[in-house]
Amino acid sequence: AQKVTQAQTEISVVEKEDVTLDCVYETRDTTYYLFWYKQPPSGELVFLIRRNSFDEQNEISGRYSWNFQKSTSSFNFTITASQVVDSAVYFCALSDLADSNSGYALNFGKGTSLLVTP
Amino acid sequence: DSGVTQTPKHLITATGQRVTLRCSPRSGDLSVYWYQQSLDQGLQFLIQYYNGEERAKGNILERFSAQQFPDLHSELNLSSLELGDSALYFCASSPPGVGEAYNEQFFGPGTRLTVL
Numbered sequence: 486a487q488k489v490t491q492a493q494t495e496i497s498v499v500e501k502e503d504v505t506l507d508c509v510y511e512t513r514d515t516t517y518y519l520f521w522y523k524q525p526p527s528g529e530l531v532f533l534i535r536r537n538s539f540d541e542q543n544e545i546s547g548r549y550s551w552n553f554q555k556s557t558s559s560f561n562f563t564i565t566a567s568q569v570v571d572s573a574v575y576f577c578a579l580s581d582l583a584d585s586n587s588g589y590a591l592n593f594g595k596g597t598s599l600l601v602t603p
Numbered sequence: 604d605s606g607v608t609q610t611p612k613h614l615i616t617a618t619g620q621r622v623t624l625r626c627s628p629r630s631g632d633l634s635v636y637w638y639q640q641s642l643d644q645g646l647q648f649l650i651q652y653y654n655g656e657e658r659a660k661g662n663i664l665e666r667f668s669a670q671q672f673p674d675l676h677s678e679l680n681l682s683s684l685e686l687g688d689s690a691l692y693f694c695a696s697s698p699p700g701v702g703e704a705y706n707e708q709f710f711g712p713g714t715r716l717t718v719l
Contacts, residue, residue, distance in 0.1 A: 520707065529605075530693060530710040576646065590636060590648035590659055591708060 488512065489579050491594035498567055498601055506562045506597045508577030514538075517581035519553065519560045520591065525573040533575075536560065567601045574598045606630065607696050607711035615717045621682040624714045628675055628696030634658070635677040636697070636708055637669055641690035652677055654699075684718045691715050 490509045498504045510519065521533040534544065536553050544551045548565045564571055578591040606629035616622055628635050637649040648661035652671035663669075666684075671677040681688060692715075695708035 522710075528691065528715075529712050530695075532707050532709065535707050590651055590661055591638075591646075592648070593646035595645045 488592045489577050489594035491577055491597050493597045495598045495600070500569060500601055500603050501566050503563060503565050504567050504599065506575050506599070508560045508562065508594060510558050510560065510579045512579060512581045514581040517579060520578040520580070521551065521562050522576045522578060523573045524576065524596070569601050569603055572599060572601045605709040605711065607694060607709050609694050609711035609714050611714060612712065613715050615719065616684060617719055618684055618686060620684050621680065622684065622716065624679040624681070624692055626677045626694030626711055629709055631698055632696035633675065633699045634697045635671055635675070636695040637679050638693040638695065639690045640693060686718050689716055689718045
């Protein structure tokens with residue numbers, strides 16, 4: 486069963502628009518970790534943020550902000566005033582111990598492809 | 604630059620062949636994870652090693668194997684290759700410490716494998 490769902494496959498916005506990428510997760514654990522990674526066209530995976538299940542504070546880093554809501558099992562990512570350089574595939578990931586064989590490996594969603602046009 | 608290196612960057616081979624992918628973790632990191640990214644399956648965890656020992660296993664095929672050497676570099680061996688094994692293979696490392704899971708994984712640039 487998919488543990489991380491990113492329902493938006495592709496999003497296209499015009500530069501300077503705000504955009505929110507949705508992430509819904511499922512886990513039986515009370516202790517878990519959520520991540521966002523960015524994969525630009527060059528292919529590498531760039532770490533953006535990690536959040537543990539006990540810290541529901543929203544976080545802002547420049548134009549990026551994250552909204553973690555345990556009540557809805559969501560960890561959404563907002564880019565404010567988007568720029569062309571934000572064009573990439575964004576992955577949400579969950580790390581828990583629900584499957585003891587996998588340890589704390591990352592369970593990735595399918596990714597959301599964001600295209601920002603001038 | 605994450606500090607994790609992977610070689611080769613690209614690999615083209617034929618069905619039925621065997622290849623070895625290499626990963627060097629960041630200095631001081633003891634954990635190495637291998638992931639496969641394919642169009643069909645997305646990003647999937649394959650296997651993890653910690654200080655030379657296998658720690659966790661994901662959706663790794665029996666035709667695939669890995670090991671971590673005393674200098675902490677890791678190799679992923681793929682044998683009897685099939686067309687469907689064509690993918691981007693990532694290695695990631697994470698540092699030791701209390702609450703290992705607390706530390707983010709630093710990804711290498713990946714090895715793109717094409718099986719013809």
